[in-house]
Amino acid sequence: MPDLPPGPASVHNVLMNHTGFLISRMGLVAAKQFGERLESLGLTTRMWGALNVLASEGEITQHALCKSIGMDPSSMVSTIDELEAMGLVERRRHPTDRRAHALHVTEAGMETLARGREIARTAQEELLAPLNDEEREQLHALLLRLAMATRKEPLAVAPR
Amino acid sequence: MPDLPPGPASVHNVLMNHTGFLISRMGLVAAKQFGERLESLGLTTRMWGALNVLASEGEITQHALCKSIGMDPSSMVSTIDELEAMGLVERRRHPTDRRAHALHVTEAGMETLARGREIARTAQEELLAPLNDEEREQLHALLLRLAMATRKEPLAVAPR
DNA sequence: TATTGTTATACTCTATAACTATA
């Protein structure tokens, strides 16, 4: 009885035949690699996702942000807490609804966001290194069509 | 101030521009959909991954199985416990090493595996529904090249 | 009566370290 299977460890050929497994697997790798790079900014993938959407939407409520990225409201509290503690986001008064906050991205938040986007480019370059430009566009287009079909799935930005 | 961003909820346009995000996102969707379907067999994605590799490798040790799918040995214990409780796998005596087990897939295990593969086909059909056959092959080939480049990453079969 | 944000809680998944019995 062979004690170890032949070939490099960690992923088995049998599983590689399934596209769904490959997507799941590469999704974990991508999230992990990006998350490790984001640590240099003191950000998690969840914080980055929230900051990113917030900057593009302007001042919105936590509730709206939750719906926008599919995060649970109770999880959003701690995410915004962390961003606020770092001075990247402020909870400002909502002009009309005294229950709600108007989430505001600070100047420091915009700077961190810019550096995060640079990191995202680097991480993407690392992830897609085996592919040329045309192939990268192909992959993106194919994934985008899949994503558009499952847009309503209430999944958070990052796996962990 | 707009209370909700325009368009359908749960995933934001800004994030859709990143291939890494799309892969991560679709990986979660794929794993979730497959996991829900596997419940009908009483299996988790982890159990299915272990059973699948085990059947293709014959009788190997838990240690070898761990290396083969990138699962932690301590997590493997409960995974095999569950498979054994369902009568799909047996811990048999290793012929030469009294510390180790020879993991054996039972006949019931092979039958469950066959049904699992049918479920995998169905789930894949659902996931890749927006793509035609040629596009599915393209996507698979592109992901496979990425996966081969990161084969050594010690990540488990399924995110949760 | 419903909604926003918050807190407390529980549950899952995973990783770490220590332990045993063998090698």
Add this chain to the structure above:
DNA sequence: TATAGTTATAGAGTATAACAATA
């Protein structure tokens, strides 16, 4: 001294329910 399997434990990450303030 190292290895296979196990156990116990702790740490993320997430989901659920209840709550106060306000609509």
